[in-house]
Every structure is written in C-alpha cells, then in structure tokens.
Amino acid sequence: MYKxxxxxxxxxxxxxxxxxxxLLKYVDVIRINFAHGDEDQHKKYFDLVNNRAPILVDxxxxKLRIGVLEKGPITLKNGDVVTFGDKGIPIEDPIFFKLIKVGTEVLxxxxxxxxxxxxxxxxxxKGIVKEGGLLTSRKGIxxxxxxxxxxxxxxDLKLLxxxxxxxxxxxxxxxxVSEDDIRKVKEIVKGKAWVVAKIEKKAALKNLKNIVNEADAIMVARGDLGVEVGLPNLPQTQRKIINVSRKYGKPVILATQVLESMVNSPLPTRAETxxxxxxxxxxxxxxxxxxxxxxxxxPLEAVKTINDLIISVEKTFKPKKTKLYRNVDEAVAYSAVIASVLSSASVIITYTRTGSSAIRISRLRPxxxxxxxxxxxxxxxxxxxxxxxxPKKVEELKSLDDIVKRAKEEAxxxxxxxxxxxxxxxxGDKGETTRFLKVEELD
Incomplete structure (x- = not known):
C-alpha cells in the first residue's frame, strides 16, 4: 500500500x-491556534486529541486583530462606510489608531x-470599503x-x-524577523518542543538563512507574507523559502489558503489543486x-481532498534533489538513498536517538x-x-547487530x-559514534 x-x-x-x-485517519499533525479561545478551550482541544497525534501550537x-463581533459576522460591500472602535468594528489593540492616517489602506x-x-x-x-467580503471575529489586520x-x-510568553x-x-x-527571536523561545522551551519559525515579514526574508539555521522547522505563512511582499512576488518568495529550508535540512510547512474555497464548497477550485x-x-x-x-x-472533505491530491501528485512528480554538505553524516545519508535506488530496496530503516539521521535522509527525498x-x-x-x-518507538539498541536484527524484524x-x-x-567504548550503512536481503 502506498505511503x-x-x-x-x-x-x-x-x-x-x-x-x-x-480527521485523525488522514492527518499527521493537529494545529491549535492560541490566537483564539481561552485556557479552557485550549485544554479541551488537547484532551480531544488525547495524545493520538503531535500538536502544533501557534x-x-x-498581530493586529479585529475584536469579537458580538452580533456575528458582518458582510461589507464596496462603498460602505465603516467605523473602527467607538461602537463600530472593535479593534483589539488601540495602537491601531496610532498607526493609521487619512489615506492609509487597511487590509x-x-x-x-x-x-x-x-x-x-x-x-x-472611519473608512470606505474598497474591497468587500465577510468579516468575522478576530481576523488579522x-x-x-x-x-x-x-x-x-x-x-506570547504566557501562552508559551x-x-x-x-x-x-x-x-x-x-x-x-531574526534568529534572536527563536533563541529567546528556545531558552524557555529547553528542547521540549520544536520551534517553528513562521516567515511572514519582509525583514525575515533579508535574514532568512540565519533564521532557518536557528529554527527547528520553517513555515511559509502565505497570508501575511502575501500582503508584505505583494501577490505578484509571492510565488518566487515561497519557492525561495522552501529551497533555503531544504538546503539547510530543515522541515518546511506550507500554510494559508491552500483549499480556501472549501470553507464554503465541498470541492476545491482547479487553481487550488x-x-x-x-x-x-x-x-x-x-x-x-x-x-x-x-x-x-x-472540514472532513477538505482533509480527504488534500490527502488524495498529495498521493496523486507524489506518484507522478518527484521533488528535485538538494545540494549536499560535505561531511560524513551527509555522505552516509546520501549513500543510503543511492543504495536504496540501486538495490531496488523497498524501505530505508534508520535507528536514531536524536532524529538527525532521519532528517538528513528525508531532505534528500528518497x-x-x-x-x-x-x-x-x-x-x-x-x-x-x-x-x-x-517513526516508531523501540527499545534502546546498543549494538550494530541489535539494530540490524530489529530493523529486519520491523521490515x-x-x-x-x-x-x-x-x-x-x-x-563505542570511548563515546564516539560509529556510523554505518548496511543493505540486507530479507529471507
């Protein structure tokens, strides 16, 4: 069966x-957006997942946001005059009124x-609507x-x-916007979780390599990023972030408006596919x-749709290879992928205590x-x-023979x-790591 x-x-x-x-029949990771809800709701969602999937907390x-719309969503039409604050559309942070002036375009x-x-x-x-739409509570500004x-x-510190x-x-x-932001959070996290850097500001693009190096993973957050760089520049910006992340061996997540039409439709658009x-x-x-x-x-149709789309694409297209670093660990990872191709192997099995060997092989897209x-x-x-x-949890394996035996059993x-x-x-006895690669034929 295809994986x-x-x-x-x-x-x-x-x-x-x-x-x-x-959802958990199709989904690998659950995201909980801490921009919304309170402590009780956050705990409720963790309890619902009940340790059955890893959780990404955003x-x-x-970020500037619309406040809670007490009477529910508002339909804004082109030409409407709207009021922010003062019994109009609520604004969470009053700094909003210091950042705008007559003629400012608010998105x-x-x-x-x-x-x-x-x-x-x-x-x-006050302002005049130039492009209307359905306004709901706590949308970003x-x-x-x-x-x-x-x-x-x-x-953020409290929610962290x-x-x-x-x-x-x-x-x-x-x-x-800089690697310092990530370091501050890592000092608090202390390895208990991966820190995912969301790239959504122009300043981050100027410092992209340093951010990628410091983060555990990267997210292409296309919503705010599209506003920052302009929609005509978004495709090449997305490609750049993906390429740099893969080059430095960091997992990269694509986010925002992936199947946006499926918020209201059971089918995606052709453009979304x-x-x-x-x-x-x-x-x-x-x-x-x-x-x-x-x-x-x-929601369920959206998850099934993207699952089917990914499988269909993966069977047809192969992602391009990344350039390699010249060190022993990368050599072993590269050799493992080449060996899997030349031997027509059905699987690569890696034993790791830190995850680094799996990540190195993953970035080569076998x-x-x-x-x-x-x-x-x-x-x-x-x-x-x-x-x-x-990944699968196994007992501690202390020798090469133990690893090979356990890998064959798993296969x-x-x-x-x-x-x-x-x-x-x-x-080894002196604490050094002995790296190995082995091709085995199953009986």
Missing amino acids: RKTKIIATLGPASEKLIDE LPGP IADGVIRVEITEVNENSA NIPDADIPLGITPR KEALDLGANYIGLSFV IDVANSVSQGVDAIMLSDETAMGKY VVPIITLTPSEDLTKILKICYGVY IQMGQKGFIVIVGGVY
Missing part, C-alpha cells in the same frame, strides 16, 4: 472538534477586505509599511508556558489547512519510506512532520520483501 510522504496538518476548531476521530505574536483577513481610512480620532476611525513593534510579546504545560510538540512563532501539486513538487514536508478545517463547512526506529517517545511525535518519515512485520537499507549509529 503518503508529504504530511498533512489540520487546524482544530469549532467546525472540526466533533470530527476529530475521522502563538499569535504582535483585513490576509488582504481579502480592503478599507481606505478617511478619518482618524484618538480611539476611533495588516497595515503595509506600518512600524508595528515586533518580537515576543508578554501574551501554557502550551508547554499541555504538552505541545511544536511551537509556531509568528512574525519572526494545481497550487497543491506545485507545492508538493517543490518539496515541502507538510501542508497545513487552517480555516478549511477550523471553521469551514466541509522514493521509498523512511522507517525511523527510536527509543525516544518525543521523537516519535516530532518526526511525524518530516517528509517520508514514519518483515510490515510485509516488506527483497532488499532493505539500514542506517544508524552506535556508541
């Missing part, structure tokens, strides 16, 4: 919380709604070129502690659904699955985000036949 290599992340929300059992960062919901400001007061403002204070907010206490496996860090295909062929590790599963009318045996319970969850990696149990490639490392 899908590109992973699926689905956001849990009001539309999908009652469908969690069905921190809100210093809402990743730029879907556009309003031109016509009047500004201390705690209110973008003000192009505004000098919004960035960095880790006090609210909450996420770690609940057992989050990944922390999504919003509006990263091609977008997914392009992203898979570019070599992303995972694709994330947001509104589609959090608040859409067809055509066969990478079964990763590890004694670490945490790694069995964290590595699920990586392309083609299928036979999976129903594999013919050749398999085994990669791993064992510690």
Whole structure:
C-alpha cells in the first residue's frame, strides 16, 4: 500500500472538534491556534486529541486583530462606510489608531477586505470599503509599511508556558524577523518542543538563512507574507523559502489558503489543486489547512481532498534533489538513498536517538519510506512532520547487530520483501559514534 510522504496538518476548531476521530485517519499533525479561545478551550482541544497525534501550537505574536463581533459576522460591500472602535468594528489593540492616517489602506483577513481610512480620532476611525467580503471575529489586520513593534510579546510568553504545560510538540512563532527571536523561545522551551519559525515579514526574508539555521522547522505563512511582499512576488518568495529550508535540512510547512474555497464548497477550485501539486513538487514536508478545517463547512472533505491530491501528485512528480554538505553524516545519508535506488530496496530503516539521521535522509527525498526506529517517545511525535518519515518507538539498541536484527524484524512485520537499507549509529567504548550503512536481503 502506498505511503503518503508529504504530511498533512489540520487546524482544530469549532467546525472540526466533533470530527476529530475521522480527521485523525488522514492527518499527521493537529494545529491549535492560541490566537483564539481561552485556557479552557485550549485544554479541551488537547484532551480531544488525547495524545493520538503531535500538536502544533501557534502563538499569535504582535498581530493586529479585529475584536469579537458580538452580533456575528458582518458582510461589507464596496462603498460602505465603516467605523473602527467607538461602537463600530472593535479593534483589539488601540495602537491601531496610532498607526493609521487619512489615506492609509487597511487590509483585513490576509488582504481579502480592503478599507481606505478617511478619518482618524484618538480611539476611533472611519473608512470606505474598497474591497468587500465577510468579516468575522478576530481576523488579522495588516497595515503595509506600518512600524508595528515586533518580537515576543508578554501574551506570547504566557501562552508559551501554557502550551508547554499541555504538552505541545511544536511551537509556531509568528512574525519572526531574526534568529534572536527563536533563541529567546528556545531558552524557555529547553528542547521540549520544536520551534517553528513562521516567515511572514519582509525583514525575515533579508535574514532568512540565519533564521532557518536557528529554527527547528520553517513555515511559509502565505497570508501575511502575501500582503508584505505583494501577490505578484509571492510565488518566487515561497519557492525561495522552501529551497533555503531544504538546503539547510530543515522541515518546511506550507500554510494559508491552500483549499480556501472549501470553507464554503465541498470541492476545491482547479487553481487550488494545481497550487497543491506545485507545492508538493517543490518539496515541502507538510501542508497545513487552517480555516478549511477550523471553521469551514466541509472540514472532513477538505482533509480527504488534500490527502488524495498529495498521493496523486507524489506518484507522478518527484521533488528535485538538494545540494549536499560535505561531511560524513551527509555522505552516509546520501549513500543510503543511492543504495536504496540501486538495490531496488523497498524501505530505508534508520535507528536514531536524536532524529538527525532521519532528517538528513528525508531532505534528500528518497522514493521509498523512511522507517525511523527510536527509543525516544518525543521523537516519535516530532518526526511525524518530516517528509517520508514514519517513526516508531523501540527499545534502546546498543549494538550494530541489535539494530540490524530489529530493523529486519520491523521490515518483515510490515510485509516488506527483497532488499532493505539500514542506517544508524552506535556508541563505542570511548563515546564516539560509529556510523554505518548496511543493505540486507530479507529471507
């Protein structure tokens, strides 16, 4: 049976919380957006997942947002005059009124709604709708070129502690602009979770290599990023982030408006299916659904659709290879992939204590699955985000013979036949790691 290599992340929300059992048949990672809800709701969602899948917690960062619309969603039409604040559309952070002036264009919901400001007061403002749409509570606000204070907010720190206490496996860090942002969070996380840097600011692109090097994984957050760089520049920007992430061996997630039409439709558009295909062929590790599963009318259909799309594309297109670093570990990983091709092996099996060998092989995008045996319970969850990696917890294996024996047992149990490639490392008497690669033929 074909194993899908590109992973699926689905956001849990009001539309999908009652469908969690069905979602987990298709989804590799569950996302919980801490920009919404309170402590009770966050815990409820963790309890619903009940340790059956790794969880990505998204921190809100210093993002301007619409407040809660007490009377529900509002339909804004072109030419409507709207009021922000002062019993009009609520704004969460009053700094909004200091960042705008007459003539400022305010972009809402990743730029879907556009309003031109016509009047500004201390705690209110008016504007005319240039591009209408359905406005819902807590949608993000973008003000192009505004000098919004960035960095880790006090609210982020509070939510970070909450996420770690609940057992989050990944922390999504919003509006990263430098590697220092990531280091600050890593000092708090202390290896309990991976830190995922969300690339959504122009400043981040100028410092992309350093950010990628410091982060555990990268997210192409196309919503705010599209507003920042402009839609005509978004495709090449996406490709650049993916290429740099893969070059430095960091898993990369594609996010935002992947199947946006499926919020209200049971079928995707033709353009969306091609977008997914392009992203898979570019070599992303995972694709994330947001509104589609959090608040859409067809969350389960969206997950099934992207699962089918990915499988179809993977059987046809192969992501391009990345350039290699010149060191022993990369040589072993590269040799493992070449050996799997020349021997027509059905699987690569790696034994790892840190996950590094699985990640190195994953970035080379082999055509066969990478079964990763590890004694670490945490790694069995964290590595699920990586392309083609299928982690499994095993006992501590202390010798080369033990690893080979356990790998062959696992392959036979999976129903594999013919050749398999085994990669791993064992510690010698002096503490050094002995790296090895072995091709075995199953009886």
